[in-house]
Amino acid sequence: MSSDGKLWGGRFADGPAPELTALSRSEPRYFDLLPYDVAGSQAHVEGLRRLGLLTDDEAGRIVAELDAIVADHRAGTLAPTPADEDVHGFVERVLAQRLGAVAGKVRAGRSRNDQAANNLRLYLRDQVRVVHDQLLDVAEALVGQARRHLHTLAPGFTHLQPAQPVVFGHLLAAHAQSLSRDAGRIRDWDARTAFSPLGAAALAGSPIVPHPEHAARQLGYSGVCPNSIDAVSARDHVAEFLFVASMTGVHLSRLADEICMWVSDQFRWARLHDSYSTGSSIMPQKKNPDIAELTRGKAGRLMGNLTGLLGALKGLPLAYNRDLAEDKRAAMDSVDTLLLTLPAMAGLIRTLEFDADRMRRDASARFTLATEVADWLALRGVPFSEAHEITGRLVRLCEERGCDLPDLDPAALRSVDSRLVPEVLAILDIGSAVARRTAPGATAPERVAEQLDALAEETSDARGWAARYAGPRT
Template sequence: MKNSGNETTDRLWGGRFRAEPAPELTAFSRSDERFFRLAPYDLAGSRAHARELERAGILDAGELGQLLAGIDRLEAAVKAGTVKPSARDEDVHTFLERVLTEWLGPVGGKLRAGRSRNDQAANDLKLYLRDKGRAMAGLVLDLQAALVAQAHQHVETLSAGFTHLQPAQPVVFAHHLLAHAQALYRDIDRLRDWDRRTARSPLGAAALAGSAICVHPELSAAELGYDAPCENSIDAVGTRDHVAEFLFVTGMMTVNISRLAEEICVWTSRQFRWVELDDAYATGSSIMPQKKNPDIAELARGKAGRLIGNLTGLLSTLKSLPLAYNRDLAEDKASVIDSLDTLDLVLPAMAGMIRTMRVNVAELRRQAPLGFTLATEVADWLALGGVPFSTAHEITGALVRACEERGIELSEATPELIAAVDERLKPAVLERLTLEAAVAARVGYGGTAPARVKEQIARLEAGLEAQAAWAADYRGPRC
């Protein structure tokens, strides 16, 4: 590559400039080292672009063969680490074109015709996200599998359900675990929905107006696993809402993981004693020998703030950017790479912790009725007998107060005590004041009755199978 002064340059631009870039500009302009990991996706786009150049008559069949062989060789070399970017390579596009031109001579230089770094950059990141999004879904499915496996073991395990972090009503522990699984299930569904909107190829948009050479972008789109080209070439290179949406999905996912992590911290506390973590998934203290800390849960909880920050940062960058491309958009890669790298650590650790934790069934049952969690059973019994619920609520509150004064739980109330509270309370209500009766009564769809929970597990497992099939069924490049 030559500049206007016939001096060798590794840049993809510079013909109209009389001076070399200042060192400060070079240092500031060069891509983050992490961005060079997009090389396999850039090369995949280059394969599709090379075929488009043959269709346009820029390359003949022999030159196309040379380019494709060179791209394959370069991809293997990058993967093996035998070819690496130099300090002079401004970005992944410069790096790969430089090597191809060194290897293939003028044929390598032909590859730039009909495209711009603008559509290349947009395409590289889309391919990367569509590929890594499916890999991330696989890690979420592993965490889901751990939750479902625990749920299978605890369909009959009775525990307290909470609101406001106060004991509220009895549930089976599987039902509580599955609430977390359902949130993660929606996260994968959000990812699938994101992918449907993102499956549009920016190749052929060139700098912004479209290419006068690459006039069949639908063929390149199909080769790379997209559904179609982008509808608008300006939008194709100047918009990153798909990146912001991806960051929302990952941010929401870590928020859901953080809520599970917080409960693990609570459940493993000495005050709760619901769960014991496997030694392999807990840490100790440097000063207190007795400590067993839920560090995985705490670290995962902390990472949620980081991923929320990545979303907020990119949205702030995108605000008020004029169309089409602006260099500000280079910030897109830092956000998503950091989020994906973080989840690559969080998800396997959380899955292992959940899979190996031991649930203290006896302690859960002992605590389940404490705090008058059976009070709603009394109010419901009265309402089913024709007492207006507002009145039933007051009667039940009076019964709770009477039990508190005597230091007993509702299940310990005697026929004489309930009759003294209100004549509408009959001994038959005492039959409802058991944990088994309370959960068995919740037989509506989505309720905590064990039979319903078993059905929920079956439906969830079928849904997870469909999500796993989606994650595996990707027609684009996987790197």
């Protein structure tokens, strides 16, 4: 370490220009990685002790002092100075001040390159478990509401137009399914990310660290990165996390957009709880779905983080380049965004009050039972293309008369096609239409109940995944 606390400098006759120092210094937020940097350092110290490069006493003193650095930083009694270029230099500077020359032994066999890669891996593996369980909270809130609306009928939409009647719980379960997949993507991501870059050093590996698998086990990894160059230069695991975060943001945004519609005066399907809505500074009557709107906006931010990192990675030669410092900004901002958004959405969903009677009235609006007529004809041998045409003419007749399909009399049916006998009127009921759809995954209440049971079981099983993590946590 140079006299001013930097981890480099012996080769340079002049100090860096202030502009270089300003650009090169880590953003203040990055110093929050200190607990992970310390965890990696402690695993490295154990490796040096095992090799005899540190005595038991030296290793014990260093590990204890590293714990003290974390505690002091959390207590606010220790903070980086403007001269600390990054968290690695900050930790080494304080360690040297407190322990003297023995602290310099810790640098043997490692580089900021593998340290930086390790810090972010540990941070993400820790934080995604919090994100994962908060995702499950939102899914559980949707399942809870869906169970209350297992027999509530509502119109399903295509192209934002009433299409066919469905169980409202079916629609809520559809949103829960997408979020459950996002939680699964996190678990899949972790399995690919659970490999330690420590021991790769700058890029070629280090003869001083012949057994990096020991540190990997201590830090909760499944193994060691199989290629030292890839270990320090790859950031596809960060990009993949950012994709999962973006996909989660998109799913939350789609749900948020529907909530905005449901609580609108045009729909009036749902009412916002006072504690999860806001008012207007000028219009006293307003009750606004701010959580849904803010969540919808955050989706763009999450997508921007992914795009920004992919742009930074594109065209980078192997191995390490300072462009890779962009990984922390994108990853940490996305974690912060999700941890801010998910609890708010879970609370919003849990406290929504739905108007089942209004949804039922809307379920039969705008000819949502037309497909029942076409299916009825097809089941009686009429080619579906012809049945579709007949039903379309029937709808046009209703529009001309200003009535709905169940309002037609036998004469009106015959005027469209002789095969439209009065028996067809018996199927024009939204409850019956829903009940007939009994295929797996369909909207009949018993099928929706099965979907909700499966979602609840999957969520319950997934809850234990985060708790089983053996790596360092903050």
